[in-house]
Amino acid sequence: MSKRNPEKTAALAREHLTRIRHALAEIDTLCSGTLLKRMMKCGKASCRCQQDPAARHGPYYEWGRMKAGKLVHRYVSPAQAVLLHQAIANYRKVKKLLRAWEDETERLIDAEAPRKP
Numbered sequence: 001m002s003k004r005n006p007e008k009t010a011a012l013a014r015e016h017l018t019r020i021r022h023a024l025a026e027i028d029t030l031c032s033g034t035l036l037k038r039m040m041k042c043g044k045a046s047c048r049c050q051q052d053p054a055a056r057h058g059p060y061y062e063w064g065r066m067k068a069g070k071l072v073h074r075y076v077s078p079a080q081a082v083l084l085h086q087a088i089a090n091y092r093k094v095k096k097l098l099r100a101w102e103d104e105t106e107r108l109i110d111a112e113a114p115r116k117p
């Protein structure tokens with residue numbers, strides 16, 4: 001990417017923008033936050049889980065995220081955890097694509113409408 005050839009730079013930036021938009025269009029589900037896998041002790045004093053960490057129950061999946069400025073937690077089923085895992089991965093991908101979109105836009109602006117010295 002050469003600063004001496006703004007047309008080439010602009011064309012390349014537009015190509016990257018197209019690629020970013022196509023990648024975004026392929027994303028379906030989206031969730032923020034983190035998914036934790038936990039093994040838990042139950043309430044029975046006689047249960048093996050009280051002494052033996054390997055005998056704990058689960059796994060239980062806990063989803064934590066920020067909602068309206070507050071940290072919110074909820075438990076989800078293993079089947080839901082599979083879907084959430086993908087949705088959370090998608091969220092990270094979208095954030096990365098948005099940053100790239102912004103960078104390419106800046107490149108395009110500088111190439112197509114450079115500041116006059």
Ligand SMILES: [Zn+2]
Nearest residue numbers: 041042047049
């Ligand atoms: Zn137990």
